[in-house]
Amino acid sequence: MFHIQISPGYSLNQIHKKEKAALKEVGSMRYQPRYGNGMQGVDQKPRRAEMQKKLAFDDIWAANLAVPEPIEACVHSLIKRAVWEFASSPAIRSWDGDLTYQQLDQVSTRLAHQLIGVGVKPRTKIALCFEKTWLTPVVMVALMKAGAVSIALDISQPRERLRIIMAQACPSFILSSSANEELARQLGMAEVVVVDRQMLSEETTMACSLPAVSPSDTLCVFLSPDGGAGAAVTHREFSSAITYQQETLGLTHNSRVVDLESHATRVGWYSLLVLTCGGCLCIPSLDGLRDSIESSIIALQADSVLLASEIGRTTPEYAKISHLVRPRHVADVVAPSDVTLKQTCGTAAVFINPVT
Numbered sequence: 425m426f427h428i429q430i431s432p433g434y435s436l437n438q439i440h441k442k443e444k445a446a447l448k449e450v451g452s453m454r455y456q457p458r459y460g461n462g463m464q465g466v467d468q469k470p471r472r473a474e475m476q477k478k479l480a481f482d483d484i485w486a487a488n489l490a491v492p493e494p495i496e497a498c499v500h501s502l503i504k505r506a507v508w509e510f511a512s513s514p515a516i517r518s519w520d521g522d523l524t525y526q527q528l529d530q531v532s533t534r535l536a537h538q539l540i541g542v543g544v545k546p547r548t549k550i551a552l553c554f555e556k557t558w559l560t561p562v563v564m565v566a567l568m569k570a571g572a573v574s575i576a577l578d579i580s581q582p583r584e585r586l587r588i589i590m591a592q593a594c595p596s597f598i599l600s601s602s603a604n605e606e607l608a609r610q611l612g613m614a615e616v617v618v619v620d621r622q623m624l625s626e627e628t629t630m631a632c633s634l635p636a637v638s639p640s641d642t643l644c645v646f647l648s649p650d651g652g653a654g655a656a657v658t659h660r661e662f663s664s665a666i667t668y669q670q671e672t673l674g675l676t677h678n679s680r681v682v683d684l685e686s687h688a689t690r691v692g693w694y695s696l697l698v699l700t701c702g703g704c705l706c707i708p709s710l711d712g713l714r715d716s717i718e719s720s721i722i723a724l725q726a727d728s729v730l731l732a733s734e735i736g737r738t739t740p741e742y743a744k745i746s747h748l749v750r751p752r753h754v755a756d757v758v759a760p761s762d763v764t765l766k767q768t769c770g771t772a773a774v775f776i777n778p779v780t
Contacts, residue, residue, distance in 0.1 A: 425634060427746075435585055436492030436619050437628075440563045440716070444471065454496070476585050477587075481752075486729055488539075492668055494663075495663040495664040495667045495668075496639045496663075497639055498568065498638075498639055498643075498663065499662055500568035500637075502661075503528075503529075503565060503627045503700055504719055505700075506525055507525045507528070509642075509677075509700070510702040511526040512526065513525055513677070513702060515679045515699055515704060515705065516528060516561055516562075516707065517705070517707070517724055517725070518556075518557060518558035518706070518707035519682070519708055519709040519712060519724075520557055520558055521557075523562070524557060525620075525699075525702070528561075528562065528699070531562055532566040533569060534579060534628050535562060535563065535623075535624060536566040536568035536569035536622065536634055537628050538570070538628050539566060539567070539599075539617070540627070540634075541628070541629075542599060542614075542617055543596070544567070544596070545572070545596075545732065546569050546570070546572065546635045546637065546641070547642065548573065548595075548596040548597075549572070549575055549593055549595040549744065550573065550574060550575065550597040550598075551575045551577055551597070551599070551608075551614065552576045552577060552597055552598075552600075552687070553579060553599065553600040553607060553608040553611070554576075554579070555579060555603055555604060555710055556683065556707050556708060556709055556710050556713065557707065559619060561696055561699065561705060564576075564687070565699075568637070569637070569639060570634065570635065571634075571635045573642045573644060573656075574644045574645075575589075575644065575645045576619055576688045576692070577590075577688035578688040579607065583607070583610065587611055587612065588636055590611045590612040592647050593654075593696045595612075595616045596614060596616050597614055597615050598612070598616045600616055600617070600618055601618070601621045602618055610757045612664040617665050622662070638659070639659045639660035640659070641658060641659055642656045642657070642658055643658055643661075646658075646688065646689070646690065662693070662697065663700075666694070666697045666701075667700075673730065675703055675728075676701060677702030678701065679698055679703035679704070679727065679728050680704045680724070680725060681695050681703060681705055682724060682726035682728070682729045683695045683696075683705055683707045683708070683728070683730050684713065684729055685708060691730050694730050695729075695730050706724035706725070706726040707724075708724060708731070715764065718748060721748045722748065726749055727750060
């Protein structure tokens with residue numbers, strides 16, 4: 425298992441601009457013949473190339489000298505801040521239900537106590553087996569409050585691939601919707617807990633306080649479907665990333681972000697983090713995503729979408745939605761395929777930058 429240390433540095437675009445300026449300046453230099461010392465006509469190309477390389481690297485290091493301090497906060501603490509400020513504002517608008525920020529806070533707190541009651545403990549790994557539904561972000565926030573680690577499964581993947589992921593993760597529990605209970609029970613030996621409206625409506629004893637969660641605790645784990653290296657992300661790392669990138673990604677309390685990606689991906693998690701700034705997470709159904717994404721976006725009144733960097737501006741997926749919402753490309757954290765992970769005490773250092 426690898427842990428990613430995210431350093432939310434400057435945009436690569438800024439570095440590239442400065443680097444290009446330096447290279448242009450060096451490239452404009454002209455060799456001046458030197459008379460009287462036998463050096464006239466000597467080829468200066470190697471020396472010029474070396475100077476260009478040195479200036480380029482110096483500029484890159486200079487642009488990264490001032491790295492912002494990490495945000496020492498848990499993600500659910502940032503969401504709680506939004507609850508205080510936007511209690512009656514919509515937090516979740518889904519095809520199967522809506523929640524305000526106050527309702528999200530209340531339901532997720534009650535569920536956190538219920539999960540602790542069935543045996544969920546801090547720092548234990550919990551797999552999530554849900555379709556696109558309002559329950560998914562509720563469960564994720566509840567697990568944050570319980571101090572557990574979320575491992576979201578992409579239920580559209582073949583079952584054999586999901587079994588590989590489960591064998592790699594070895595979760596203590598699988599939390600599942602009613603619709604996916606059968607699938608969850610086929611994936612491994614972990615105990616399955618069905619989370620549905622009935623469970624959330626049950627009276628819960630909340631005599632004890634929720635466990636203390638540290639910013640250094642793991643928030644979520646992303647696992648490779650082929651059994652390769654996984655990536656663990658802490659609360660501190662995601663809190664830092666979303667705090668410093670909110671403006672670049674265009675996330676505000678007025679944002680209505682459509683939840684297109686699976687939460688088994690980095691972009692899926694970024695969409696969820698609109699809840700840290702008071703915006704609304706808009707969740708279409710799986711059928712809506714497959715059959716008529718345009719109609720789903722219009723019905724949910726979404727105005728923004730976060731996309732993986734590989735969905736280019738010329739792809740059919742982009743063309744379908746770009747006239748309805750403001751697309752933002754995220755090229756950041758946590759996908760093992762996106763970075764070279766070096767196993768140094770189980771840690772890999774990664775710089776993250778959004779691509780708009």
